[in-house]
Amino acid sequence: MSADEPAETSQIVVRRGGAQDVRFLRDMLHHAYYWKERAPDAGPGPVALYVKAWGRVGDTAVIALDRGFPVGAAWYRLFDRERPGFGFVDERTPELAIAVVPNARGRGIGSALLNALLERARAEGYPTLSLSVDRANAGAIELYERYGFQRVSEDDDSVTMLAQLTPLVQQPTI
Numbered sequence: 654m655s656a657d658e659p660a661e662t663s664q665i666v667v668r669r670g671g672a673q674d675v676r677f678l679r680d681m682l683h684h685a686y687y688w689k690e691r692a693p694d695a696g697p698g699p700v701a702l703y704v705k706a707w708g709r710v711g712d713t714a715v716i717a718l719d720r721g722f723p724v725g726a727a728w729y730r731l732f733d734r735e736r737p738g739f740g741f742v743d744e745r746t747p748e749l750a751i752a753v754v755p756n757a758r759g760r761g762i763g764s765a766l767l768n769a770l771l772e773r774a775r776a777e778g779y780p781t782l783s784l785s786v787d788r789a790n791a792g793a794i795e796l797y798e799r800y801g802f803q804r805v806s807e808d809d810d811s812v813t814m815l816a817q818l819t820p821l822v823q824q825p826t827i
């Protein structure tokens with residue numbers, strides 16, 4: 654960094670994710686699953702299905718970069734009824750996962766990722782997007798509600814949320 658550049662400069666860029674990002678997605682999945690505890694040696698746990706064999710039809714990811722370094726990711730994938738994700742609604746509704754590295758949270762990166770991913774999902778023509786979130790994860794639930802996700806079911810541990818992605822109908826101009 655040059656001397657005349659402010660130390661706090663933060664330039665968040667969101668780009669499409671690809672096969673080269675699978676390792677980072679796996680790390681982010683770990684953060685998403687162990688959102689309230691540190692579990693440095695554990696793998697992604699039972700949520701590994703959200704990244705396993707990445708590259709299936711429909712798999713879509715966006716990556717946030719801060720001065721070139723990946724600091725967060727959001728992605729979605731479709732599941733079969735026989736092998737559903739935890740927030741499975743139907744086979745046409747992709748399930749979303751998201752996490753931002755701990756020291757970059759609270760700066761709008763999660764919002765930027767959600768914006769970009771919802772835009773992608775709309776562009777791909779998906780009518781809905783779902784997710785599963787720990788019912789104690791109030792911060793994430795608040796964020797999802799802000800982006801139009803609504804609770805559709807819950808059990809003792811988690812909540813399934815669904816967003817309707819139908820694009821706004823353009824009002825005719827007079």
Ligand SMILES: CC(C)(COP(=O)(O)OP(=O)(O)OC[C@H]1O[C@@H](n2cnc3c(N)ncnc32)[C@H](O)[C@@H]1OP(=O)(O)O)[C@@H](O)C(=O)NCCC(=O)NCCS
Pocket residue numbers: 684685686688751752753754757758759760761762763764765784785786787790791792793795796
């Ligand atoms: C949830 C997460 C992705 C949000 O990313 P972020 O970059 O911190 O999000 P933003 O800075 O855009 O925050 C947007 C809003 O999210 C909500 N929010 C997110 N995390 C929160 C927290 N820990 N406590 C309170 N509110 C929180 C707030 O409403 C916030 O709005 P505000 O800044 O106006 O208060 C991030 O906190 C994270 O990675 N958490 C751990 C992983 C996780 O829980 N993933 C979801 C699993 S389903």
